[in-house]
Amino acid sequence: MKELLIATSNKGKVEDFKKLFQGMYEVKSLLDYPHIPDIIEDGQTFQDNAQKKAEVLSTALNETVVADDSGLVIDALNGRPGVFSARYAGEEKNDQANIEKVLEDLRGVAEQDRTARFVCTIALASPNKETIFFEGQCEGFISHEQVGEHGFGYDPIFYVGQTAKTMAQLTLEEKNEISHRARAIEQLKDYLLGE
Ligand SMILES: O=P(O)(O)OP(=O)(O)OP(=O)(O)OC[C@H]1O[C@@H](n2cnc3c(O)ncnc32)[C@H](O)[C@@H]1O
Numbered sequence: 775m776k777e778l779l780i781a782t783s784n785k786g787k788v789e790d791f792k793k794l795f796q797g798m799y800e801v802k803s804l805l806d807y808p809h810i811p812d813i814i815e816d817g818q819t820f821q822d823n824a825q826k827k828a829e830v831l832s833t834a835l836n837e838t839v840v841a842d843d844s845g846l847v848i849d850a851l852n853g854r855p856g857v858f859s860a861r862y863a864g865e866e867k868n869d870q871a872n873i874e875k876v877l878e879d880l881r882g883v884a885e886q887d888r889t890a891r892f893v894c895t896i897a898l899a900s901p902n903k904e905t906i907f908f909e910g911q912c913e914g915f916i917s918h919e920q921v922g923e924h925g926f927g928y929d930p931i932f933y934v935g936q937t938a939k940t941m942a943q944l945t946l947e948e949k950n951e952i953s954h955r956a957r958a959i960e961q962l963k964d965y966l967l968g969e
Pocket residue numbers: 781782783784787815842843844845846859860872892925926927928929941953955
């Protein structure tokens with residue numbers, strides 16, 4: 775099977791990508807290349823960061839690279855944590871600390887004002903080609919406490935749309951039917967199949 779390199783060292787993302795590309799590509803990630811240093815994400819938007827992650831690696835390796843920049847956008851926090859989602863509570867990328875900071879920031883905010891969405895921007899970079907982008911979103915709202923054991927990141931505090939479940943209560947299969955990442959990857963797949 776052909777390989778596809780995803781410029782990420784996030785295990786949760788790698789699982790999502792592997793599942794969604796099953797039977798089509800053998801997904802590789804930076805977890806397979808531990809010597810490659812982390813790329814500094816200093817962009818103002820998901821698109822800026824996805825572009826940088828994909829292009830730096832594509833240029834360095836001279837091959838096609840996909841990158842995913844994603845995060846949680848909370849209306850009551852003016853869009854935060856947004857592009858700062860991975861490091862919201864500090865540099866060390868601690869999912870639990872990030873969740874606690876969001877719940878603390880939203881303390882006292884009423885149900886109807888806890889609306890949020892997960893956003894995923896994917897960049898596809900190839901040598902000597904212009905980078906292209908795909909975006910997916912998933913609407914929901916922020917819970918008052920953590921519920922569910924699956925997934926990663928902010929999944930335990932994100933109620934999906936009108937369902938009574940958090941993203942962390944969904945199986946990987948269920949998450950991959952509705953998630954921001956699944957929606958972006960769906961478009962990426964269509965593009966790659968049409969190439
Ligand atoms: O940059 P890479 O190496 O891909 O990994 P990262 O974890 O730093 O990823 P981002 O810079 O894109 O930051 C995204 C953060 O947003 C959150 N996030 C993204 N997708 C998510 C999902 O499907 N479920 C829960 N949280 C998610 C999670 O906290 C991620 O760490």
